[in-house]
Amino acid sequence: MLRYEEAPDPVPSCDEALVRVRACALNHLDLWARNGLPNVEIPLPHISGCDVSGVVEWVPAEEKEFRKGDEVVVSPGIGCGRCDRCLSGKDDQCRQYTILGYGVDGGFAELVKVPRTNLIRKPEGMSFVDAASFPLVFLTAYHMVVTKAGTGAGDTVLVLGASSGVGVAAIQVAKLHNAQVIATAGDSSKMEKAKGLGADYVIDHYKQDVLAEVRRITGKRGVDVVVEHVGKATWESSVKALAKGGRLVLCGATTGADVTTDLRYVYNKELTIYGSFMSGKGELLKVVGLFREGKLKPVVDSTFTLEQAADAEMRLEKSAHFGKIVLTV
Numbered sequence: 001m002l003r004y005e006e007a008p009d010p011v012p013s014c015d016e017a018l019v020r021v022r023a024c025a026l027n028h029l030d031l032w033a034r035n036g037l038p039n040v041e042i043p044l045p046h047i048s049g050c051d052v053s054g055v056v057e058w059v060p061a062e063e064k065e066f067r068k069g070d071e072v073v074v075s076p077g078i079g080c081g082r083c084d085r086c087l088s089g090k091d092d093q094c095r096q097y098t099i100l101g102y103g104v105d106g107g108f109a110e111l112v113k114v115p116r117t118n119l120i121r122k123p124e125g126m127s128f129v130d131a132a133s134f135p136l137v138f139l140t141a142y143h144m145v146v147t148k149a150g151t152g153a154g155d156t157v158l159v160l161g162a163s164s165g166v167g168v169a170a171i172q173v174a175k176l177h178n179a180q181v182i183a184t185a186g187d188s189s190k191m192e193k194a195k196g197l198g199a200d201y202v203i204d205h206y207k208q209d210v211l212a213e214v215r216r217i218t219g220k221r222g223v224d225v226v227v228e229h230v231g232k233a234t235w236e237s238s239v240k241a242l243a244k245g246g247r248l249v250l251c252g253a254t255t256g257a258d259v260t261t262d263l264r265y266v267y268n269k270e271l272t273i274y275g276s277f278m279s280g281k282g283e284l285l286k287v288v289g290l291f292r293e294g295k296l297k298p299v300v301d302s303t304f305t306l307e308q309a310a311d312a313e314m315r316l317e318k319s320a321h322f323g324k325i326v327l328t329v
């Protein structure tokens with residue numbers, strides 16, 4: 001159960017900073033954690049919230065880069081900082097890797113403690129709400145579309161669920177890398193918004209047959225890349241929608257994970273299936289740079305106050321949103 005209540009102030013160690021939260025975006029990970037995941041134990045009481053922007057409240061005296069009062073965005077991934085993976089910039093593959101608000105208390109709070117190496121300067125002129133809205137989903141989308149699938153000019157990318165956080169990010173990242181984008185969305189207003197973000201074609205996934213539309217749009221060729229996070233409801237058509245040499249990248253399975261795959265498609269078409277889960281901080285800094293340059297833009301659906309966190313989670317659960325739902329503190 002999600003409850004709004006008093007909690008003791010977090011006490012940071014000398015490797016950590018204390019951040020006064022100004023905004024915190026919602027992610028599906030908050031819902032997964034609240035509903036429970038197999039083989040994952042989350043000690044209770046737990047504070048959700050992975051995407052934090054705010055103001056530095058306290059840093060240890062030896063911290064040179066940030067001071068009290070600095071406006072920051074917090075990198076959501078937390079690694080050990082010592083292993084070969086962490087030190088080669090792939091902290092997301094660290095054995096101790098976790099995410100703020102998932103493995104440790106997060107930003108649905110007035111104060112949050114974070115490793116001080118996770119502080120990133122907030123892009124100038126960007127609101128706290130916008131700043132909280134992008135790290136997790138844009139990092140995820142960048143890793144999927146660019147690092148994993150290697151999307152470039154000449155590629156056609158199918159983005160499922162354009163209104164989701166990952167969807168709005170994947171459309172923009174794919175367009176930035178000169179791909180043609182086909183997106184799917186659930187109603188006409190969401191379809192218009194997806195076009196506004198740069199999608200070349202939008203399919204209504206409730207009224208139209210996505211696979212048939214993809215074949216029509218691509219002249220039966222199929223797409224080069226599918227950005228998947230839906231899972232069971234779309235998996236089979238996602239595999240079939242791929243052209244020869246196509247790449248399917250998956251970062252979640254919101255409708256279920258027990259899927260069947262016709263392996264003949266995989267070998268006959270020489271398909272590649274990539275799993276993707278977050279990425280390292282190095283890549284997040286690249287993404288922040290693209291926001292600073294104005295090449296990517298935050299997409300905020302709505303804001304709720306911290307007291308209204310349960311209403312906000314309900315909006316996410318019902319898929320009523322387009323873009324990110326953000327709590328203001």
Ligand SMILES: [Zn+2]
Binds near residue numbers: 082085091
């Ligand atoms: Zn590590």
